Amino acid sequence: MTSDVSRSVMITGAATGIGRATALAFAERGDRVTIADIDARAADTAAAIREAGGRAQFIECDVTDRAAVQRVVDGALAAYGALDAAFNNAGVLPKPQPLHEVDAASLNLILDVDLKGVFHCMQAQISHFLESGGGAIVNTASVAGIIADPEMSPYVAAKHAVVGMTKAAAVEYATRNIRVNAIAPGLVETPMTRAWLEDDAFRAAMFQHNISGRAARPEEIAGTVLHLCSDAASFTNGAVFVVDGGHTAH
Amino acid sequence: MTANEIFDVSGKVAFVTGAGSGLGRAMAEAMAENGANVACFDLDPEGLTETATLLSRLGADVLTFTGDVADEAQVDAAVAETVARFGSLDIAFANAGIGDPEPGFIHEYDSANWRKVVDVNLNGVFNVNRAAIREMMKTGGGKVINTASMWGLAGSSSVFPLPAYNATKGAVVNLTRELGLQYARSNIQVNAICPGFFLTALGPYDDAEFMEAVTGFTPMGRVADPAEIKGTALYLASSASDFVTGTALVIDGGCMAK
Numbered sequence A: 001m002t003s004d005v006s007r008s009v010m011i012t013g014a015a016t017g018i019g020r021a022t023a024l025a026f027a028e029r030g031d032r033v034t035i036a037d038i039d040a041r042a043a044d045t046a047a048a049i050r051e052a053g054g055r056a057q058f059i060e061c062d063v064t065d066r067a068a069v070q071r072v073v074d075g076a077l078a079a080y081g082a083l084d085a086a087f088n089n090a091g092v093l094p095k096p097q098p099l100h101e102v103d104a105a106s107l108n109l110i111l112d113v114d115l116k117g118v119f120h121c122m123q124a125q126i127s128h129f130l131e132s133g134g135g136a137i138v139n140t141a142s143v144a145g146i147i148a149d150p151e152m153s154p155y156v157a158a159k160h161a162v163v164g165m166t167k168a169a170a171v172e173y174a175t176r177n178i179r180v181n182a183i184a185p186g187l188v189e190t191p192m193t194r195a196w197l198e199d200d201a202f203r204a205a206m207f208q209h210n211i212s213g214r215a216a217r218p219e220e221i222a223g224t225v226l227h228l229c230s231d232a233a234s235f236t237n238g239a240v241f242v243v244d245g246g247h248t249a250h
Numbered sequence B: 001m002t003a004n005e006i007f008d009v010s011g012k013v014a015f016v017t018g019a020g021s022g023l024g025r026a027m028a029e030a031m032a033e034n035g036a037n038v039a040c041f042d043l044d045p046e047g048l049t050e051t052a053t054l055l056s057r058l059g060a061d062v063l064t065f066t067g068d069v070a071d072e073a074q075v076d077a078a079v080a081e082t083v084a085r086f087g088s089l090d091i092a093f094a095n096a097g098i099g100d101p102e103p104g105f106i107h108e109y110d111s112a113n114w115r116k117v118v119d120v121n122l123n124g125v126f127n128v129n130r131a132a133i134r135e136m137m138k139t140g141g142g143k144v145i146n147t148a149s150m151w152g153l154a155g156s157s158s159v160f161p162l163p164a165y166n167a168t169k170g171a172v173v174n175l176t177r178e179l180g181l182q183y184a185r186s187n188i189q190v191n192a193i194c195p196g197f198f199l200t201a202l203g204p205y206d207d208a209e210f211m212e213a214v215t216g217f218t219p220m221g222r223v224a225d226p227a228e229i230k231g232t233a234l235y236l237a238s239s240a241s242d243f244v245t246g247t248a249l250v251i252d253g254g255c256m257a258k
């Protein structure tokens, strides 16, 4: 697994949470990491990697801006001479709202970041992979890309779309050495979900039917991303790897 | 946990059925290459001997059992012997399986063939899961990996008719979901692998017409080498998948995405 040569990897949404834990794991196995985030705190993730002796850079980027995403791909090539793999993970979670009350601004924000952000990233990355001879992409969907929770309709729509885009790209570029897969995490303890997890009523409701009885730590998602980005997953394409402690098996 | 530790299985004990050929041999190799000791179970003693030679060269301690997964006594005895010799059972691959002896439509299907496939592909998986999980409940955890198929998620007749295979592989997928739930709080992860077309003894891959049909069906435009299952095997056997249970992972070059 760790015998793969050092690769250049792009990760979006790595200021905190799943992206940060995965960036650290990539760096630990010797990969050169380009972190793209709207939050300047993501510079700390890059700094932490460099302090540990790894190679990483931070490029500020709003994934809703196609041109900004292109600058990240160009920046990875400029700094590390290559781009071999990408983890499109940036996302936002709306506050719970009944579908009939969702306002246009909230709907647009979710669709812009969670859906179009991933689309923009794949466009820029695939354009490069077609020239370089190939690469691997992993998109962060969610169990909300497979099932639904109430009052989360824009998020459920966007994450189902991530699964759809993943399959679409996988099938479209399958013969050109580009693999595209998705992960579907269940509940993970990150800043995104902290308020929920600190709410006793939410916890009681959530874990009543959640068989594992706990949320994942972000580090528990990293291994799946590392695997899907590696050559060990050479025949895995268009797949959705669920990491949810059994939540969607029921 | 470092990136190396995430995929570590060194010192673990793995039990692999169908280890005498194809995907089972590759799974056994993946375990041995990463420092596990391996118990190999198969109907075919010659295949087992070849696998054992390969694994020993990799430095693994190896046990071999010639037996039929459909025979619960043989499975129970092999698991017991594995635990007696290696001290525990940490990882079980319920992988042995067969195709429809005479692929065809159901109105012409032979009952004995049907029962044969159910016996190996479904009852065999039950036998291995039960024996392995019994041991894992004693030691406080483990990993069970069932080989289903992409034909456990979809019908196959757009390529060829395999009614018993599809039925049993679908059953393995749903048994896996149920066992994932049953043992979610017992630190036993139960998952299925759903392969697409891998170049093994299972299909007539030397037949040009068959090869054209399956590569044409596969978006990546090729069949997989059995070694390409190793990464998934290691992922599901190691702590990389500690929060993953009750899932069916598709490794098919894009077939199920289209």
Ligand SMILES: NC(=O)c1ccc[n+]([C@@H]2O[C@H](COP(=O)([O-])OP(=O)(O)OC[C@H]3O[C@@H](n4cnc5c(N)ncnc54)[C@H](O)[C@@H]3O)[C@@H](O)[C@H]2O)c1
Pocket (backbone or CB within 6 Å): A012, A013, A014, A015, A016, A017, A018, A019, A036, A037, A038, A039, A042, A061, A062, A063, A064, A089, A090, A091, A092, A093, A113, A117, A140, A141, A142, A143, A184, A185, A186, A187, A188, A189, A190, A191, A192, A193
């Ligand atoms: N936490 C969970 O329970 C959970 C479950 C399933 C899926 N997910 C998904 O995992 C991904 C990561 O989330 P997390 O839980 O680690 O949360 P997080 O809030 O810790 O991380 C999200 C990251 O995305 C960045 N980001 C947000 N909008 C951006 C934009 N427009 N451009 C660039 N970067 C942007 C944030 O700054 C942050 O670094 C998201 O896609 C989320 O939907 C999370």
Ligand SMILES: NC(=O)c1ccc[n+]([C@@H]2O[C@H](COP(=O)([O-])OP(=O)(O)OC[C@H]3O[C@@H](n4cnc5c(N)ncnc54)[C@H](O)[C@@H]3O)[C@@H](O)[C@H]2O)c1
Pocket (backbone or CB within 6 Å): B017, B018, B019, B020, B021, B022, B023, B024, B041, B042, B043, B044, B047, B067, B068, B069, B070, B095, B096, B097, B098, B099, B120, B124, B147, B148, B149, B150, B194, B195, B196, B197, B198, B199, B200, B201, B202, B203
């Ligand atoms: N090769 C593929 O394309 C493919 C695709 C999807 C699923 N699978 C599944 O992968 C598994 C392994 O198959 P393979 O492709 O390696 O085929 P294979 O024929 O090369 O290997 C199967 C092994 O299982 C053994 N076996 C058969 N019946 C047995 C029994 N009753 N008891 C003990 N051992 C028995 C055989 O002797 C053989 O060594 C099977 O479950 C198969 O259904 C294979």
